[in-house]
Amino acid sequence: MTDSSFPQRLIDKLGLDGVITAPDEIAPWLSDWRGMYTGHAQAVVRPSSTDDVAAALALCSEARVPVVPRGGNTGLCGGATPDASPMNVILSLDRMHAIRSIDTIGNTLVAEAGCILGNLRRAAADEHRLLPLSLAAEDSCQLGGNLSTNAGGVNVVRYGMTRELVLGLEAVLPNGEIFHGLRTLRKDNTGYDLKQLLIGAEGTLGVITAAALRLYPRNDVRVVVLTAVNSSQQALDLFELLFERGGPRMQAFEFFTAECLDMVLEQVEGMRAPFAERHPAYVLIELADTVDEPALRELVETVIGEALERELCVDAAVSESIAQVNSMWRLREEISEAQRADGPHVKHDVSLPIASIPAFLASAGERIDKHHAGVRLIVFGHFGDGNLHYNLSRPAGAPRDFFKLHAEGLTAEVLDEVARYGGSISAEHGIGQLKREYFSRYKDPLEIRLMREIRKVFDPDGIMNPGKIF
Structure with missing residues (x-):
């Protein structure tokens, strides 16, 4: 049962322009962008x-009303979609999109959680700085969602995950208390690092409202190399060489199989094969620096020349x-869109010890083939940090509802x-x-128990983002 007076209490506190109550206006907020989940509010x-x-949170806490924080709605796991309870209140920070400060001495950026990531990256670039968090959805995802999911992206091999870019947070706890942790200090060794609990918590511990982020020198000099490899082991050996020779200049090391490229060439207009021959797999490498372009290009060409001589790749093209x-x-970024155009599929976002990737690809492929022959493996990802998008497409000629029967087992x-x-x-x-x-x-029972206990400390009444994680 909903309390019909509660929306009015929200309006009385926040004003008419801050609360949506009409069912037809609420409807667009109730589903994830893939259409997998739909709830009520x-x-x-x-x-x-x-x-x-x-x-708002103080009111919801007092009335035991569940709250579902929502960012740019670009997530892939239904983390920002409400469940079936009609009591839900969706909380969006899209009106909180101010950049509070950019400091080019301390190299920090303080921004509110509703800021679009791409806008933050451009604002940093305008000040000759780099915000290295970079995602395919960066022109629609919001900072709060990036923080709440500990987003990754293509530059993790050099700069780390989102949590490694955060110096401080401001957040509101479920009872309405404000956590004033918005510090820009590089060193603060005073007890527990509470902000790290909120990062990656998917809105289950509170609502992040602003963050202080690290900035880096703007890398205007970029060189990209696309290499063809015969195996994932060859790609691993190539990574070892690039890491040793390229050092901190290597900011992306992306892997994708021939099946991924075939799908892109088939489904995306205007794409051309990068090499005359088809190869088993490909690696896209980006190096960037503040030095002059000839110096970086000389380094890249020297390393790739050594890789070809040592047979760590079979062909290469330098931008x-x-x-x-x-x-x-x-060629790498269109894989997801190509797979969506191809039809229904099952996504797996997994990480592995980097040295284990070749063995995993071999044994997992055998397991899939034994379970159901013909399932197409669309494997790509951030090889340099151990992250694979191990996606499955239905066998050629299989009906579109193939995964309704087989997704769980696969x-x-x-x-x-x-x-x-x-x-x-x-x-x-x-x-x-x-x-x-x-x-x-799959998670260790002790870890789950500790997480549940932490959640109870922050949210004893369980109002924050119910049905997520646990």
């Missing part, structure tokens, strides 16, 4: 300040212009193999609703 709250967030940089990246085969190698069932997408069952199955 009695209101959408759009605060314009941290104090407004605190007021000669920004246009070529972008076209090479498109997923078990994949994740059992991930666990066997000491990997993780979620590298960068989080748990949300999609992976709750697998989280409880």
Whole structure:
């Protein structure tokens, strides 16, 4: 049963422009962008300040009303979609999109959680600095969602995950108290690092309202190399060489199989094969620096020449212009869209010890083939940090509802193999609703118990983002 007076209490506190109550206006907020999950809500709250967030959460806490924080709705696990309860209140920070400061001495950026990531990256670039968090959805995802899911992206091999870019946080706890942790200090060794509990918590411990982020020198000089390899082991050997020779200049090392490229060439207009011959797999490498371009290009050409001599790759193309940089990246970035155009598929966002990737690919492929021959493996990802998007497409000629019957069994085969190698069932997408069952199955029971106890400390009444993670 909903309390019909509660939306009015929200309006009285936040104003008409901060609360949506009409069912037809709430409807667009109830589903994830993939259309996998749809829930219910009695209101959408759009605060314009941290104090407004605190007021809204205090009201919800008092009335035991569940709160579902929502960012740009680009997540893949249903983490920002409400469940079936009609009592839910969706809380969006899209009106809190101010950049509070950019400091080019301390090299920090302080921004509110509703900021679009791409806008933050451009604002940093305008000050000759780099915010290295870079995702395919960066022009629609919001900072709060990036923080709440500990987003990854293509530059993790050099700069780390989102949590490694955060110096401080401001957040509102479920009871309406404001956590004033928005510090820009590089060193603060005073007890528990509480902000790290909120990062990656998927909105289950509170609502992040602002963050202080690290900035880096802007790397205007970029060179991209697309290499062809005969195997994932060859790619691993190539990574070892590039890491040794390229050092901190290597900021992306992306792997994708021939099946991925075939699908891109078939499904995406205007794409061309990068080499005259088809090869088993490909590696896209980006190096960037602040030095002059000839010096970086000389380094790249020397290392790639050594790789070819040592048979660590079978062919290579080095970018000669920004246009070529972008076209090479498109071959990697269009894989997800190509797979969506191809039809229904099952996604697995997993991570493994980097040295185990070749063995995992071999044994997991055998398991999938034994379980159901003909399932197409669309494998790509951030090889340099151990993150694979191990996706499955239905066999050629199979009906579009193939995965209604087979998804669960195939997923078990994949994740059992991930666990066997000491990997993780979620590298960068989080748990949300999609992976709750697998989280409880594969996570150590002690870790789960401690997480539940931490959640009770922050949210004893369980109002924050119910049905997510646990």
